[in-house]
Amino acid sequence: MMRRLGIAGMIATLVLLAVGPARAADVVPGATVEERAVNGAKAYLKKLGVEKLDLTMMMVSLFAKAQPKYLDEWEKLTGIRIKTIEYGYTEIPAKIMADAVAKTGQYDIYNHQMYMLPDAVEAGVVIPLDDFAARGQPYFDDIPKTLRSEMYYKGKLYTFFTDGDQTVLALRKDLVELPQARAAFKAKFGREPGCPDTWKQWEELASFFNGKKGQNFYGITLEKDLYGAQEYRAREFGYRWWQGRFSSKNKLMFDRNMKPLIDGPEGIETTREMVSLTKYMPQDVFGWGTPQNYPFFAQGNSFSISTFPSIVGYANKAQGTVISGKILPCVVPGSVVKGKLVRRSVQPAGTNYMVSKYSKHPEAAYWFLQWFTGPEMGNRAVADPDGFWDPFRPSQGKDPKIAEKYGSKDFVTITLENARIAVPMIPLQGNREYFDALDVNLQEAFHGRIAPEEAMKRTARQWEKITDDIGRKRQIEAWKYVVESGAYLDAEGF
Incomplete structure (x- = not known):
């Protein structure tokens, strides 16, 4: 039957059934995803004949303030205490790979980002979760299919997440609404200023909405230099945003034989667009990560920014912001392909959780993942003002606490649309x-x-060598799963 269904059918079937069938007697009782996780954890401890259990999670240090409260709650509910060892997100991939070699069993759970999954699986350091999930019956149906595809590798479930880090574009609403600016912009470009449809239109906005300190800018005096745009250009960041732009050309990065397609017109145009927009950015942007980009925008130094969804809450509520209530969130721009506008955001990070192969209690670790990332708990985490978990489930658009966190219900609607069109960063072994x-x-x-x-x-040539070094046949097989899962929607080139 599975052979007749094909890979796409196999994955669709897994999704429709949540995570596969289980005998009724095997399914853990409970009315909700979270309740089943708690009951499953309690049953596991009962089977061991213990009342308490200690686990350890390798955790991204960014969540040091927000995650502990949920770990404490889990311990009270189940008796399972989860200790954390924190590292910066750039350190964790090497730590996980080192654990694959050392096989110490020091960690039960790995917390990192979605793109880490393929390397972790191929290194044999994480386990598939399908059997546990068949008993726990988590609910994935409302997760956009492109994001849902990142939870799987070669058709098997390996990770849970509760963070929609898909990119968003934000503009300065107060500047867009200046009457003189609107009239001048329309006279020059033939349309009203506002959320752009295309990357070209964003650059036109950036070219118009910039000026120097002291300048009379369409009826207001600029108190500081105004830059037209911000988008990540630093080492370790710029390539992430490139992938979303490229995907909006509706082209895959590889064909079915893993030949790179990025050196064609689509890749060249994407790169040319990013180079061109850079002239409207501050020179220091080449050394900036999020800790520098966010306050620069919030302090009123630029007109627009493409970044993570949390920029909206930050710019509305952070200490020192001068643009609270003055932000216009936008669906990411796109490209016109064969007469049709194609928009694609990208998931540059996305916090995920995996279970170590060397855990002495993988089932106990699994139950925490199901509980914390379930629809109810996930909504609580996304609404948490201390956390950096962002919306991705449609139900989160109806939660007033989430709208309050970001200071904008309109933003939540926008970011959920960006989630619907978000594509992954190359979900293959060796993606680093x-x-x-x-x-x-x-x-x-x-x-x-x-x-x-x-x-x-140059990049295409280097990608060919990387594929051959890893094993072309292996990469072809994995890429086939990725494409047929719908991870890149209807992109062409396979």
Whole structure:
């Protein structure tokens, strides 16, 4: 039967059944996802003949303030205490790979980002969760299919997440609404200023809404220099945003034989667009991550920014912000392909949770994952003002506490649309190597040292070598699963 269904059918069947069938006697009782997780954890402790159990989670340090309250709650509900060992997110991939070699069993749960999954699976350091999930019956049906696809690798469930980190575009509403600016912009570009449909339209906005300190800017005096745009250009960041832009050309990054397609017109155009927009950004952007980009925008230094969803809550509520209530959230721009507007956001991070192969209690670890990422608990986490978990489930658009966190119900609607069209960052083994090759060549193009055409040519050549080093046959098989799961929607080139 599975052979007749094909890979796409297999994955669709898994999703429709939540995570596969289980005999009624095997399903843990409980009316909700979270209740079944608690009951499953209690039953596991009862089977062991203990009342308490200690687990350890390798955790991204960003969540040091928010995560502990939920770990405490879990311990009170179940008797399972989860200790954390914190690292920066850039450190964790190497830590997980080291654990694959050392096999110490020190960690039961790995917390990182979605793109880490393929390498973790291929290193044999994490386990599939399908059997546990068949008993726990988590609910995935309302998760957008592109994000849902990232929970699987080669058709098996390996990770849970509760964070929609899909990109968003935010504009300065107060500047867009200046009457003189609106009239001048319309006279120049033939349309009203506002959320752009295309990347070209965003650059037009950036070219218009910028100026120097002291300048009379359409009826107001600028108190500081105003830059037209912010988008990540630093090493380790720019390549992430490139992938969303490229996907809006409705082209896959590889064909069915893993030949790179990025050195074609779509990849060159994507790179050229990013290079062109950079002239409207502060020069320091080449060294900025989120801790620098967020306050720069919130302090009124730029007109627009493409970043993570949490920028809206930050700019509305952070200490020192001067633009609270003055933000216009937008669906990410797109590209016109064969007469049709195609928009694609990207998931540059997305906090996830995996179970270590070397855990002495993988079932206990699993039950925490199901509980914390379930629809009810997930909504609580996303609404948490201390947390960096962002919306991705449609039900989160109806939660007033989530709207309150961001200071904008309109924003939640917008980010959920961005979630619906979010694509993953190359979900293949060795993706860090693919990313790094792209990153290095983009930096050369951003700084004007090579042309966009050369940047893509070099990257494609390096990607071919990476594929051969890992094993082309293995990568072809994995890429087939990715494409047929719908991870890139209806992109062409396979």
